[in-house]
Amino acid sequence: xxxxxxxxxxxxxxxxxxxxxxxxxxxxxxxxxxxxxxxxxxxxxxxxxxxxxxxxxxxxxxxxxxxxxxxxxxxxxxxxxxxxxxxxxxxxxxxxxxxxxxxxxxxxxxxxxxxxxxxxxxxxxxxxxxxxxxxxxxxxxxxxxxxxxxxxxxxxxxxxxxxxxxxxxxxxxxxxxxxxxxxxxxxxxxxxxxxxxxxxxxxxxxxxxxxxxxxxxxxxxxxxxxxxxxxxxxxxxxxxxxxxxxxxxxxxxxxxxxxxxxxxxxxxxxxxxxxxxxxxxxxxxxxxxxxxxxxxxxxxxxxxxxxxxxxxxxxxxxxxxxxxxxxxxxxxxxxxxxxxxxxxxxxxxxxxxxxxxxxxxxxxxxxxxxxxxxxxxxxxxxxxxxxxxxxxxxxxxxxxxxxxxxxxxxxxxxxxxxxxxxxxxxxxxxxxxxxxxxxxxxxxxxxxxxxxxxxxxxxxxxxxxxxxxxxxxxxxxxxxxxxxxxxxxx
Amino acid sequence: xxxxxxxxxxxxxxxxxxxxxxxxxxxxxxxxxxxxxxxxxxxxxxxxxxxxxxxxxxxxxxxxxxxxxxxxxxxxxxxxxxxxxxxxxxxxxxxxxxxxxxxxxxxxxxxxxxxxxxxxxxxxxxxxxxxxxxxxxxxxxxxxxxxxxxxxxxxxxxxxxxxxxxxxxxxxxxxxxxxxxxxxxxxxxxxxxxxxxxxxxxxxxxxxxxxxxxxxxxxxxxxxxxxxxxxxxxxxxxxxxxxxxxxxxxxxxxxxxxxxxxxxxxxxxxxxxxxxxxxxxxxxxxxxxxxxxxxxxxxxxxxxxxxxxxxxxxxxxxxxxxxxxxxxxxxxxxxxxxxxxxxxxxxxxxxxxxxxxxxxxxxxxxxxxxxxxxxxxxxxxxxxxxxxxxxxxxxxxxxxxxxxxxxxxxxxxxxxxxxxxxxxxxxxxxxxxxxxxxxxxxxxxxxxxxxxxxxxxxxxxxxxxxxxxxxxxxxxxxxxxxxxxxxxxxxxx
Numbered sequence: 016x017x018x019x020x021x022x023x024x025x026x027x028x029x030x031x032x033x034x035x036x037x038x039x040x041x042x043x044x045x046x047x048x049x050x051x052x053x054x055x056x057x058x059x060x061x062x063x064x065x066x067x068x069x070x071x072x073x074x075x076x077x078x079x080x081x082x083x084x085x086x087x088x089x090x091x092x093x094x095x096x097x098x099x100x101x102x103x104x105x106x107x108x109x110x111x112x113x114x115x116x117x118x119x120x121x122x123x124x125x126x127x128x129x130x131x132x133x134x135x136x137x138x139x140x141x142x143x144x145x146x147x148x149x150x151x152x153x154x155x156x157x158x159x160x161x162x163x164x165x166x167x168x169x170x171x172x173x174x175x176x177x178x179x180x181x182x183x184x185x186x187x188x189x190x191x192x193x194x195x196x197x198x199x200x201x202x203x204x205x206x207x208x209x210x211x212x213x214x215x216x217x218x219x220x221x222x223x224x225x226x227x228x229x230x231x232x233x234x235x236x237x238x239x240x241x242x243x244x245x246x247x248x249x250x251x252x253x254x255x256x257x258x259x260x261x262x263x264x265x266x267x268x269x270x271x272x273x274x275x276x277x278x279x280x281x282x283x284x285x286x287x288x289x290x291x292x293x294x295x296x297x298x299x300x301x302x303x304x305x306x307x308x309x310x311x312x313x314x315x316x317x318x319x320x321x322x323x324x325x326x327x328x329x330x331x332x333x334x335x336x337x338x339x340x341x342x343x344x345x346x347x348x349x350x351x352x353x354x355x356x357x358x359x360x361x362x363x364x365x366x367x368x369x370x371x372x373x374x375x376x377x378x379x380x381x382x383x384x385x386x387x388x389x390x391x392x393x394x395x396x397x398x399x400x401x402x403x404x405x406x407x408x409x410x411x412x413x414x415x416x417x418x419x420x421x422x423x424x425x426x427x428x429x430x431x432x433x434x435x436x437x438x439x440x441x442x443x444x445x446x447x448x449x450x451x452x453x454x455x456x457x458x459x460x461x462x463x464x465x466x467x468x469x470x471x472x473x474x475x476x477x478x479x480x481x482x483x484x485x486x487x488x489x490x491x492x493x494x495x496x497x498x499x500x501x502x503x504x505x
Numbered sequence: 506x507x508x509x510x511x512x513x514x515x516x517x518x519x520x521x522x523x524x525x526x527x528x529x530x531x532x533x534x535x536x537x538x539x540x541x542x543x544x545x546x547x548x549x550x551x552x553x554x555x556x557x558x559x560x561x562x563x564x565x566x567x568x569x570x571x572x573x574x575x576x577x578x579x580x581x582x583x584x585x586x587x588x589x590x591x592x593x594x595x596x597x598x599x600x601x602x603x604x605x606x607x608x609x610x611x612x613x614x615x616x617x618x619x620x621x622x623x624x625x626x627x628x629x630x631x632x633x634x635x636x637x638x639x640x641x642x643x644x645x646x647x648x649x650x651x652x653x654x655x656x657x658x659x660x661x662x663x664x665x666x667x668x669x670x671x672x673x674x675x676x677x678x679x680x681x682x683x684x685x686x687x688x689x690x691x692x693x694x695x696x697x698x699x700x701x702x703x704x705x706x707x708x709x710x711x712x713x714x715x716x717x718x719x720x721x722x723x724x725x726x727x728x729x730x731x732x733x734x735x736x737x738x739x740x741x742x743x744x745x746x747x748x749x750x751x752x753x754x755x756x757x758x759x760x761x762x763x764x765x766x767x768x769x770x771x772x773x774x775x776x777x778x779x780x781x782x783x784x785x786x787x788x789x790x791x792x793x794x795x796x797x798x799x800x801x802x803x804x805x806x807x808x809x810x811x812x813x814x815x816x817x818x819x820x821x822x823x824x825x826x827x828x829x830x831x832x833x834x835x836x837x838x839x840x841x842x843x844x845x846x847x848x849x850x851x852x853x854x855x856x857x858x859x860x861x862x863x864x865x866x867x868x869x870x871x872x873x874x875x876x877x878x879x880x881x882x883x884x885x886x887x888x889x890x891x892x893x894x895x896x897x898x899x900x901x902x903x904x905x906x907x908x909x910x911x912x913x914x915x916x917x918x919x920x921x922x923x924x925x926x927x928x929x930x931x932x933x934x935x936x937x938x939x940x941x942x943x944x945x946x947x948x949x950x951x952x953x954x955x956x957x958x959x960x961x962x963x964x965x966x967x968x969x970x971x972x973x974x975x976x977x978x979x980x981x982x983x984x985x986x987x988x989x990x991x992x993x994x995x996x997x998x
Binding site: 158181 | 892895897907922980982987
């Protein structure tokens with residue numbers, strides 16, 4: 016595969032990083048500030064989308080920012096896998112920006128300038144992770160994301176935010192420094208570089224299976240943003256953030272950066288063949304399976320809607336890692352594809368949770384009975400999102416889950432089939448009652464029968480669009496599928 | 506002036522200016538700032554020229570007053586010493602811009618006295634990195650120590666006691682060094698480093714030579730505050746006037762590390778150091794790992810910004826000592842790169858602390874509530890410095906740590922690798938504790954009460970430049986290593 020040198024990948028990363036400057040400068044004029052946010056978000060989608068034809072044709076772009084360590088520059092590369100993630104992230108950022116405006120203004124939140132500026136830096140870091148050409152660059156943007164999201168998680172600046180922020184950094188920064196950094200250096204001393212290469216760079220390094228297993232486990236837990244148990248505790252804690260943060264960062268960007276990093280390591284540092292040779296896939300699938308089942312069970316017990324979504328996310332993230340760990344073609348396809356499919360579904364659900372909070376002020380599921388009759392569009396969107404995540408046709412989530420099921424059969428690990436089945440049932444058990452009770456149960460609060468209306472349009476439109484996108488992805492998954500195929504089997 | 510002895514002017518100008526500062530400063534204090542800044546600007550520019558010359562034309566040595574070695578004093582200009590010249594003069598320049606403001610506030614009327622000592626100290630440091638004579642090195646070491654004693658004693662409260670403590674420890678260290686040099690003189694009859702290095706392999710009596718090495722190392726370890734010989738440093742640097750801490754903290758320990766490298770590889774050989782008795786280097790790396798972990802833990806116990814930073818300095822000394830004794834190329838590269846990076850990030854953090862102390866009177870944690878809102882520029886730069894200390898890319902601190910860890914892995918010294926990672930985590934805790942205090946509000950207090958009250962522009966400017974420098978040096982660490990540090994490594998690495 017050939018890569019053209021181009022400055023545009025850098026532009027795709029920098030546009031929102033530099034964009035945070037005009038956002039900060041126009042803090043006193045909210046309308047101007049939000050215009051900047053939308054303009055930058057749109058610009059980002061356009062730049063990222065402009066790479067699409069080349070990438071679909073099997074090409075790509077690259078750009079070296081700086082030579083820092085022998086053999087390992089800070090460099091960007093637009094390949095199919097990065098393109099897939101960047102496309103999902105940049106499109107959803109645009110929706111989130113619109114939604115943020117509705118949400119933050121309706122609730123009259125403080126510190127909105129800091130909020131939008133940090134958001135812009137965070138999306139830069141996300142695109143940086145997607146387009147990172149090697150592990151060091153990925154690590155750089157990974158850390159940048161951890162730090163830029165800290166002010167977002169602790170936005171309310173109260174005692175609870177302080178506690179959650181501390182937990183957030185302890186888990187995420189702690190694991191990346193203590194586990195991922197040494198793992199990266201061990202790989203560097205084994206292979207002499209850290210490039211993402213199809214087929215991996217460790218195959219010829221002559222490392223012993225024990226070393227490989229150690230490095231793999233260090234990476235799996237080191238990228239704790241993926242929420243693998245037992246390093247998942249930060250995600251429910253981070254739900255104290257304003258809902259747009261939870262929806263985009265903790266439904267899409269941050270958590271998927273974790274999964275994306277792990278998949279990069281599995282596919283392009285180790286390589287599926289090497290993992291098959293030394294039979295390490297089972298390590299990955301075991302950790303992921305446990306996380307899936309436990310997280311789904313815990314989700315059942317959560318009454319706070321956002322916390323239930325958080326545990327659902329933890330489980331769904333492990334689907335992606337499980338798929339990759341199957342090391343069969345369909346399994347890997349399903350795992351990678353689920354990054355995109357889950358993103359559209361989960362962001363819809365979080366948007367709905369935020370819309371319910373804006374419109375009715377409710378956070379707890381037990382207080383939402385009958386609310387669906389007053390907010391039908393929101394609840395319909397919520398249903399679409401749920402069905403997609405459960406994996407029912409005709410929604411996007413079905414396609415990735417179908418691939419995962421085939422992958423489990425192909426890899427001959429029938430127990431994984433059981434995991435997928437049980438988990439799908441659990442998903443249905445924790446999502447569908449919310450929809451059912453919303454529409455059919457007796458109103459929990461008398462105000463639901465008169466005062467409550469749908470959330471403002473700034474909230475309602477994005478969540479309807481992402482719900483429709485989930486539906487559309489079932490019928491037109493071609494671009495995503497093609498990108499995933501190109502990423503896995505060039 | 507001819508360019509062939511430009512390096513002499515780098516040394517001489519600050520030294521001579523020191524006397525003018527004292528004389529003219531007595532007439533009017535207004536003379537102090539332009540003289541100090543002028544001298545240091547000249548030194549910085551000249552040292553950059555010297556570095557350029559060394560990189561273009563290679564190393565050369567210079568005999569002072571044309572007295573030929575081994576009897577005359579020889580100065581050695583190689584990439585390592587030229588790099589150190591640039592580092593010292595540039596760091597001193599930026600420190601002094603801020604120090605002038607801080608000294609005016611803390612020691613009103615004594616600026617001329619303070620800056621006389623300050624410039625002599627800088628001249629001493631510059632001399633230390635240039636000299637190629639073991640006894641001359643001792644003399645310069647004493648010059649820097651004595652001026653530092655004076656500077657520290659100018660502080661308030663218990664500062665004279667801290668200075669006295671340092672005098673005791675510093676004198677013991679100097680004695681050890683001098684004894685070591687004495688042994689070498691007995692064995693070789695020479696004090697010139699190159700001369701000694703040439704004669705040493707030919708003399709019998711390994712025990713005497715090993716004793717000399719041990720004495721010299723212990724002497725330098727006291728001077729660089731290598732744990733557990735660090736006792737003097739935290740009090741001395743935190744009780745000294747802020748302006749003195751600004752200069753001493755980034756440079757003193759780093760210059761001592763440089764001296765250790767110089768003595769180890771230009772007096773002795775790496776065969777002698779590492780091969781004859783491999784247990785020694787293993788023990789030193791273990792000691793470094795213990796130093797890193799212990800000093801990091803001690804830093805956790807501090808409730809004052811300055812004191813916390815002083816313990817971090819002690820931990821960083823462990824980084825570099827360990828890196829050098831790993832005895833491989835990556836470790837050595839990391840240690841020398843870390844001399845540069847650590848000087849810059851300590852400078853950045855101390856400049857931030859100087860600005861905070863200027864406005865708040867001290868750096869106690871309790872006073873830092875809501876400081877992000879009050880001093881946003883200062884704290885932005887402080888945060889960059891903190892990230893560099895934690896080792897977050899692309900700040901400079903990450904890349905030297907990268908080489909050090911790589912060296913540890915290659916040498917199989919896992920205890921050192923774990924110590925480095927541990928210290929990174931502790932640094933994260935230390936700095937995020939401050940970020941948390943500064944970013945959140947007291948319980949019950951609401952947002953937006955604090956007004957902005959930044960330190961003067963002349964304190965902010967060097968601070969911002971040092972913060973930007975951390976990122977620039979980080980991103981430029983590839984070329985920096987390839988074109989300067991690779992050349993500065995001791996032979997064989």
